[in-house]
Amino acid sequence: MQALVIVAHGSHLNPDSSTPTHRHADTIRATGAFDEVKTGFWKEEPSLREVLRTVESDEVYVVPLFISEGYFTEQVIPRELRLSGWDVSEWDSDGLSADTATLVAEDTGQTVHYCGPVGTHEAMTDVLVRRAETVTGDPNVGEGFGFAVVGHGTERNENSAKAIEYHADRVREMGRFDEVQALYMDEEPEVDDVTDYFEVEDVVVVPLFIADGFHTQEDIPEDMGLTDDYRTGYDIPADVDGHRIWYAGAVGTEGLMADVILERAADAGAEIEAAIETVREETRETPAAGD
């Protein structure tokens, strides 16, 4: 018996915060790759403290639905899950390379494969690109388009910016988009000035966030000038300073996120190759290229 537990932040105030987590869990559950798929939250229920006892399996893959390595993945989650003997050195990470550590949960005795966050996995680059396909409705989007990845910046966590740069570099190396740029909310280059950073007219903007909320639905659209008031909504694409901005919203809402969760579990030893193939295809919202 092997179980998957997806752990996420959740919210006391915003019911949409946990929606992507549940959706990705449902996608993975439908593949039948795990005997059980559960979700646990810092701010919702079951709590991180109690989620493992809701799992019947002895072997549990825990994947944090977080963007970067930092306070939550290194301190809060292992502490609340009661992973015996956890130390961040178990991951031996440079801030981007956390993969997995196998520990025992003190209260339940389960073997826990504690994985790195989804946000720093290389497969996340594919989700960013898939998000661009979804928001433009074009499975071949790239030529004639710019691509911006948006993150918080280093104010709260230096690894947050590392993850943004990492994926921006990887998208750039694909050679698929004419221009690629990393942008930040609280440091240069700022998302406010998005149009200054692109020559090309059409720009897809994808925030590297797990869920839609205050930042992705209010701050970023207003900062970029898509709208004066987020409550009145905005067009996709929206005309800003002679550019067309295709604003995608949080990448974490993209169906392919389920694939990154599976990749994390597979890297930790779960045998789920068939499920990975299924999820890659079934989460596609645009016709597959070549169809």
Place this chain on the structure above:
Amino acid sequence: MHDEQLDALLAHLESDSDPVEFDGLYADVDTNADASGDGGSYTLDVASSDERHENLSESAFRSVAGGDDVAPYVTNWYYWEVVVGDRGRHRRAFLRHAEAASEHSVPDRYAALRSGMHTVWGEVLVTATLGEDGRRRYEIRHTEDRDAEADDLDTYHDPLDARDIATYDDRGRYRPLKTAPSLVSGWVFADLDGRDAVETLDVLYPASVANWNLEREGDLDVTHWHETAERQTGIYGVVEDLPAEAVDWMAEACCVDSQCLKRREWEYDESHELDADGGTGAFPCREPCSLVVAAARKWTKLEEEETHTYEFELTPSEKEQVEEIVDAVADGRTEEIREADVYEGANRYRARFLRAKRFDEDGYFSGTPTHPEDHEADAEHDDGH
């Protein structure tokens, strides 16, 4: 009874050297017996019968086991040992509890299950019934819908649909605390197997079944307030400084039955019980939840303030009205107070009248500044110009 159920019992007897002794069923086979002898090697006995069947051949065993008085014991064994199994220990314990398995004999349970056995779990009612061949079926609905016709309720089959039911209250407000007594009614999970029944409860009241069973087994890991507060880091690190008496007020504010259906088992610490009522819920609360910790952060900051003597001019009725307003908000009654019911202190018009009369243009109650020293300094500064 299906052949496969009896086949399973026979296979189990062949493969296990111990006899089957379960819920009043005794079955055994002597695998060393001489098969060429007169009698058979099987033994079968049930609690409700005086007759112990020994030396049965396999076909005789099958015949006796299929009899009306014995078959329920066999189908009961099959349900618990094959269908439910023991892998999900909390799940099994709850399902046993749902038919009071430790208290009643199999024939009594089967009779009771035919008309339905009820368990109240938070605000929901779980009804266990007998399906075909001893299979159990479970129905889950809101206790308010206890007497409703199933056709009048929205029917669900997938436990995960309970997520949508549990997300909002009847006024469409988000329910961050799943054990708040605000679960909407009007729905039914009409025909669940045991796994899905427990899964549904686990969506409606996460971890409640596991914690209930751990408590039942004497193994519940209660974490008291002090230990919980010490564990916190980051923005919640401050909650350690919340005074003990404020922890009591907090428990009275947040954790009583009117606010949360879990039965609070945590105290301030092991040697210091809280005065607030822990409640009577079916399942325990083993540590302060994230909502309590987040609220504690606010109270920690608020409780750092010193008291200050203010002077207010109020009529006796106005003083009472302030008390009524606090009560109405604290008891969640503001929505119930009718538009024209000016006899209620917390009526909107009454509150607006009080504000019109007693608040000055700065919003200060009775014209009294909240921070009089700052206010005086401001006034002097203004005079200087």
